Amino acid sequence: xxxxxxxxxxxxxxxxxxxxxxxxxxxxxxxGANSAGAGSSSSSSGGTGVTxxxxxxxxxxxxxxxxxxxxxxxxxxxxxxGSSGAVAPSGTGSGGGPASGSGGGPAxxxxxxxxxxxxxxxxxxxxxxxxxxxxxxxxxLPSQPGQIIAGxxxxxxxxxxxxxxxxxxxxxPAGVSTQYLTQITNIGPVGIAAxxxxxxxxxxxxxxxxxxxxxxxxxxxxxxxxxxxxxxAxxxxxxxxxxxxxxxxxxxxPGGMFTEYAVPTADSGPYGIAPxxxxxxxxxxQNGGGNxxxxxxxxGMFSEWAIPTANSNAWGIVKxxxxxxxxxxxxxxKIGRITETGTITEFPVPSGGNPGAIVAAxxxxxxxxxxxxxxxxxxxxxxxxxxxxxxxxxxxxxQGICLxxxxxxYFTELSTNKVGRISNLMGGGTVKPxxxxxxxxxxxxCMNDTDCIGAGHTxxxxxxxxxxxxxxxxxxxxxxxxxxxxxxxxxxxGATCDATAHHCSFTLFGGxxxxxxxxxxx
Numbered sequence: 001x002x003x004x005x006x007x008x009x010x011x012x013x014x015x016x017x018x019x020x021x022x023x024x025x026x027x028x029x030x031x032g033a034n035s036a037g038a039g040s041s042s043s044s045s046g047g048t049g050v051t052x053x054x055x056x057x058x059x060x061x062x063x064x065x066x067x068x069x070x071x072x073x074x075x076x077x078x079x080x081x082g083s084s085g086a087v088a089p090s091g092t093g094s095g096g097g098p099a100s101g102s103g104g105g106p107a108x109x110x111x112x113x114x115x116x117x118x119x120x121x122x123x124x125x126x127x128x129x130x131x132x133x134x135x136x137x138x139x140x141l142p143s144q145p146g147q148i149i150a151g152x153x154x155x156x157x158x159x160x161x162x163x164x165x166x167x168x169x170x171x172x173p174a175g176v177s178t179q180y181l182t183q184i185t186n187i188g189p190v191g192i193a194a195x196x197x198x199x200x201x202x203x204x205x206x207x208x209x210x211x212x213x214x215x216x217x218x219x220x221x222x223x224x225x226x227x228x229x230x231x232x233a234x235x236x237x238x239x240x241x242x243x244x245x246x247x248x249x250x251x252x253x254p255g256g257m258f259t260e261y262a263v264p265t266a267d268s269g270p271y272g273i274a275p276x277x278x279x280x281x282x283x284x285x286q287n288g289g290g291n292x293x294x295x296x297x298x299x300g301m302f303s304e305w306a307i308p309t310a311n312s313n314a315w316g317i318v319k320x321x322x323x324x325x326x327x328x329x330x331x332x333x334k335i336g337r338i339t340e341t342g343t344i345t346e347f348p349v350p351s352g353g354n355p356g357a358i359v360a361a362x363x364x365x366x367x368x369x370x371x372x373x374x375x376x377x378x379x380x381x382x383x384x385x386x387x388x389x390x391x392x393x394x395x396x397x398x399q400g401i402c403l404x405x406x407x408x409x410y411f412t413e414l415s416t417n418k419v420g421r422i423s424n425l426m427g428g429g430t431v432k433p434x435x436x437x438x439x440x441x442x443x444x445x446c447m448n449d450t451d452c453i454g455a456g457h458t459x460x461x462x463x464x465x466x467x468x469x470x471x472x473x474x475x476x477x478x479x480x481x482x483x484x485x486x487x488x489x490x491x492x493x494g495a496t497c498d499a500t501a502h503h504c505s506f507t508l509f510g511g512x513x514x515x516x517x518x519x520x521x522x
Contacts, residue, residue, distance in 0.1 A: 128387060130425070131429040132389060132422055132423065132425060132430075132431050133428075133430055134422060134430075134431055135421040135423070136392060137171065137418060137419045139419065141179050142162060143160045143179070144160060145169070145413065145418075146399045146412060147159055147190075148192065148402045148412050149193055149194050151194055152213075154172075154173075154405045155171065155173075156170065156171045156402070156404055156419065157170045157192060158419065161399070165179075167182055168189055168200070168202055170215075171419055173404055173408070175419070180217055182202075182211075182219065189203065190203045190204060190228065190230075191228070191241065193232045193239065195254060197210075201231055203228035206222055208220050208231070210254075220252070220256050222243070222258070224246070226248070227245045227246060229242045230273040232274050233275070235279050235281075238298075239251065239254070241273065242273050244269045244271055244286060247263050247270065248260045248263060248270070249281070249283060249296050259300075261300040263285070263290075264302050265290045265294075267290065268286075268294070270285055270290075271283070272316045273317065274317045276340070277319050277323050280296060280297050282317055282319075282338075283295075284316070285304070291310060293305050293307060293336070305344060307332070308346060309332040309334060309346060311331055311332070313332065314328070314330075315357075316355070316356055316358040318358050318366065320366055321366075321382060324338060325337070325339075326366050328358050330354045330355060330371070333353065334347060334348050334355070335347045335366075335386070337384070349386060351376065351435050353373070355369070355378060356368065356369050356399065357401045361425055362407055363426055367409055367422070368380070368401065371399065374388065376389055377389050377422060379433075388433060388434070389431055389432075390431070390435050393416050396413035397413060397415035397416070398413060398414070400412045404421070443470050444470060444471050445469060446464035446465075446470060447469070448483055449461075449462075449463045449482055449487050450488075451464055451471070452471035452472075460507070463479075465478045465480070466480065474489070474507040479503040479507075481502055482504050483497065483502065489504070490504065
């Protein structure tokens, strides 16, 4: 297979220092037989950091418990107290929309093997979850925080999706932040990943860069001036990233040698990327022309599987705790699961929120950020049960999410310039699952249960009283009123509307047995 291998020139800040190659590492078990080639390493240079102000704990910042002990970096991920092994530090390095830029010439290299798409199955499932705790930290300098990752220095690093300034920042688990300017290209970073060399790597339009733990910045141009988006550390010791407009998946050694591989499907829009359980790299294809999940071996051989939901806008992707790969569908409003052999199962997000970044957590579940009106953080079990938690600050626009070095989850709030922390993943916190809306309160006149939105669009929400035809709490044991199954809040959990009694079969998580034809419990 022909490849394009480039040792590309550097954009540099500050004084020159040597930058060595990260080495080879293991090749996945299903890798093709094509060589990645060889090239010389390039020198890099350091940059200067701009020190920011300490964050302030605000909002629901009361901490009750949280994870005990401290996680340790074990080469491929964090190992936390109570976990069974290394947990990937982040679901995906992607963030924001695809960067615009030059599409470049025809993609170099062979497409590899193109597997047929799997139809998969679609499952609707929901579930309750533990009470968690939110803590939010103000970022005092302008940032519009995007994707976030745990660095190997014990801090959290996030990129700025704003170009005022174009920067990358780190924040301690206690909320003290420091900002480092990446102003050479004057374009905000997009993706972010912890590198095998101890640095934090990020993508920018037409570039890839990294920050040392001390904030020294080095940036390199992507071959042909093409765009870059998601980025992750690969099993081969290299950094892998996607080129949505160029329709490529590429890798770079820590020393600066680039190799690009053409995605078999034209105009597929590769975006999020993450290492899989099989030693390969898995990625999402965002464009309608693709709408697939792809896999590429460390030597550039591809497989692709079609996502059942059309125009799903597949976005974040991560290796799950169950040996499968999980991904989000930002426009499909679903969480997807794909096996190593390509079987896809989709789980609709109950609120209809837009899931983006996703991460595997030490509680054995996956957590995801929801952009848009839901204003939530979601949790999905390996069986597909989803719980959603309201972010304390309104209109936060959650972007990135990652596992921190302290065993807690951290997420960014693009619109409110904050970083949030989620502790008590196993319970004992203050925030229970359930979303609220600014709808009419309980007591309003209604015809059916779903007219009552004061308690949010969720199983356990207010119901329309069978006697007063006003909205009352489902906890009142009122049977509620419905005409069709679509008017049952717990429809996603299997609730149905009895055609004779006009009551939903149940209205609470783990509620009573389904009602009989006459409206009485069997």
